Amino acid sequence: MTGHTVRSIFRITLLVLLLVLLVGGPxxxxxxxxxxxxxxxxxxxxxxxQSVARSGTQLQASDLDTLDIPQVQASPVVxxxxxxxxxxxxxxxxxxxxxxxxxxxxxxxxILYVCMQAQPGTFADRFAxxxxxxxxxxxxxTFANQTDYALQVDIQEGSRSSYHGTGVPxxxxxxxSLDDLWNGAAASNETADIAEWEVNAGRxxxxxxxxxxxxxxxxxxxxxxxxxxxxxxxxxxxxHTWQLSRLYSPACYDLPGRIAYVFRHDLPSAVSxxxxxxxxx
Numbered sequence: 001m002t003g004h005t006v007r008s009i010f011r012i013t014l015l016v017l018l019l020v021l022l023v024g025g026p027x028x029x030x031x032x033x034x035x036x037x038x039x040x041x042x043x044x045x046x047x048x049x050q051s052v053a054r055s056g057t058q059l060q061a062s063d064l065d066t067l068d069i070p071q072v073q074a075s076p077v078v079x080x081x082x083x084x085x086x087x088x089x090x091x092x093x094x095x096x097x098x099x100x101x102x103x104x105x106x107x108x109x110x111i112l113y114v115c116m117q118a119q120p121g122t123f124a125d126r127f128a129x130x131x132x133x134x135x136x137x138x139x140x141x142t143f144a145n146q147t148d149y150a151l152q153v154d155i156q157e158g159s160r161s162s163y164h165g166t167g168v169p170x171x172x173x174x175x176x177s178l179d180d181l182w183n184g185a186a187a188s189n190e191t192a193d194i195a196e197w198e199v200n201a202g203r204x205x206x207x208x209x210x211x212x213x214x215x216x217x218x219x220x221x222x223x224x225x226x227x228x229x230x231x232x233x234x235x236x237x238x239x240h241t242w243q244l245s246r247l248y249s250p251a252c253y254d255l256p257g258r259i260a261y262v263f264r265h266d267l268p269s270a271v272s273x274x275x276x277x278x279x280x281x
Contacts (some may be wrong), residue, residue: 068086103116125220128152209248
């Protein structure tokens with residue numbers, strides 16, 4: 001067994017042990033609180049395709065499996081069609097009329113592609129949003145702040161607009177400076193509302209193997225505030241409820257690092273440690 005293989009096995013074991021401590025292991029006697037890097041990089045647990053039913057229960061991001069977004073071999077045409085997302089990870093959610101919608105996600109050459117195929121809404125001003133928490137630090141505060149973003153596509157008109165949070169409930173404010181960092185399209189017909197996003201992940205400081213928060217919402221389905229989405233249907237302004245995700249590659253499991261101890265359920269300390277460990281190479 002080569003030294004490289006031994007180190008790889010050791011690192012994977014460290015990841016598993018740390019996850020056990022966060023979820024339910026005994027509290028340690030040392031709190032290794034290390035500062036986060038300017039650009040967060042965090043390895044995460046593996047994930048699988050998941051179905052998220054509509055629920056009044058507020059979900060915590062730490063309660064959700066990490067969504068591994070696969071790298072694909074070609075970029076899709078951004079034309080409000082999910083037909084080119086056969087190699088993407090797919091997540092279903094409960095949409096309007098108590099029927100399922102689907103969110104697809106994949107990436108190619110540093111560009112994140114997300115497509116929502118949803119039930120056909122009836123309200124003229126309905127829209128779809130992709131929400132991003134690039135730092136994956138939403139567990140440390142309640143409402144979206146200036147480093148959390150909402151990328152909106154209007155279903156009927158296909159027009160785009162960008163927003164950032166302000167730290168208050170539903171406090172999204174227009175931010176045209178983000179418009180050049182992404183593209184989008186939308187369409188509607190008798191069978192579906194479709195929205196598609198093309199996001200320059202690096203410009204949002206989202207890099208391969210780093211955790212980030214993501215949510216996709218189908219807003220104003222039949223009336224104002226009639227919302228549905230992934231992973232929940234009502235917490236669009238609270239990043240700690242969003243889906244923890246990462247742009248996955250095999251390199252995500254070949255990471256150098258050191259042993260650190262954190263208290264049980266202390267997600268922010270684990271995030272800070274992994275950001276520093278992976279960012280340092």
